[in-house]
Amino acid sequence: MEEAKKYAKMKKPRTIVISFTSDPYPGIEKEKRLTRRVLEILSFAKQHKILILTKNPMLALRDLSIMKHGDMWLGTTLISVDKTELEPKAPKPSDRRLALYLAKKRGVKTWLSIEPIIPQITDPVEIIECTLDYVDYYVLGSFNYTKILGFEITEDEKKAWYRKHVPKAISLLKSYGKRFFVKKELRRYLEL
Numbered sequence: 001m002e003e004a005k006k007y008a009k010m011k012k013p014r015t016i017v018i019s020f021t022s023d024p025y026p027g028i029e030k031e032k033r034l035t036r037r038v039l040e041i042l043s044f045a046k047q048h049k050i051l052i053l054t055k056n057p058m059l060a061l062r063d064l065s066i067m068k069h070g071d072m073w074l075g076t077t078l079i080s081v082d083k084t085e086l087e088p089k090a091p092k093p094s095d096r097r098l099a100l101y102l103a104k105k106r107g108v109k110t111w112l113s114i115e116p117i118i119p120q121i122t123d124p125v126e127i128i129e130c131t132l133d134y135v136d137y138y139v140l141g142s143f144n145y146t147k148i149l150g151f152e153i154t155e156d157e158k159k160a161w162y163r164k165h166v167p168k169a170i171s172l173l174k175s176y177g178k179r180f181f182v183k184k185e186l187r188r189y190l191e192l
Contacts, residue, residue: 004038008045015049016042025056036063043069051075051111055090057099067108073137074103075111079122081130086121097131104134114169115141117186119153119161124169128178137179140166142186162189 007016018024024035042050043066050072054060057076067074076096084092100110112135114124124140142162146153166186173180182190 001034001037001041004041007048008041010045011047013047013049015051017051017053019053023054023056024052025054025059027056027059029056029059035060036066039063039066039072043067043072046070049073053077053113055087055096057103058091058095061099061102064103064106064108067103068106071109073109073111074100075113075137076100077113077115078127078131079114079116079118081123081126083121086118100131101134104136109136110134111137111139113139113141115139115183116143117141117162117166118143118151119158119165124166125172128169128172132176132178135178137181138173139181139183140169140186141183142189144185159189162186163191166190 018035018038029035039050039052042048048071050070052060052067052072053075055076057074060074066072076099078093078096079086080093082093100112104110112127112131114122114127116122117124117140128138143151143158146158167190170180170182
């Protein structure tokens with residue numbers, strides 16, 4: 001709470017991301033409502049853009065009325081339109097997409113992190129095509145730590161796959177006038 005109060009008092013506009021290191025909407029948030037209190041504090045800081053990133057956006061829907069008061073964006077991550085094997089404890093991709101759709105329908109800006117883009121698993125074009133109507137902003141990121149996670153793919157194979165598939169996704173986003181950001185870890189594989 002104290003950090004949120006500190007940011008709320010800052011005059012200089014900045015982008016505040018909630019959260020890249022842990023999920024702000026774990027199951028316990030239903031009772032504790034800590035994230036809700038942080039958002040209530042930040043909702044008065046109209047000078048800042050607040051990007052909320054969660055794998056549990058259905059729970060975040062509870063806080064849409066707060067998100068409407070400031071420049072708050074609800075976001076989630078997807079690595080697939082429907083596959084769940086790599087994220088067995090996370091809400092289904094269809095539930096995450098539905099939450100963004102409902103948030104957008106209720107007037108909240110939305111964003112989607114297609115990350116990590118895993119060669120042969122993630123189809124960024126498919127994800128973009130099925131979310132275009134209700135996602136305002138996209139982030140594209142690479143698959144890091146492949147060896148540590150037990151994936152047998154060389155850097156050259158990853159580079160070739162990214163160079164074949166990611167430009168199609170970028171072209172699609174541009175053709176629809178969608179704003180997007182390609183993270184530097186992914187950019188290094190591409191000829192951008």
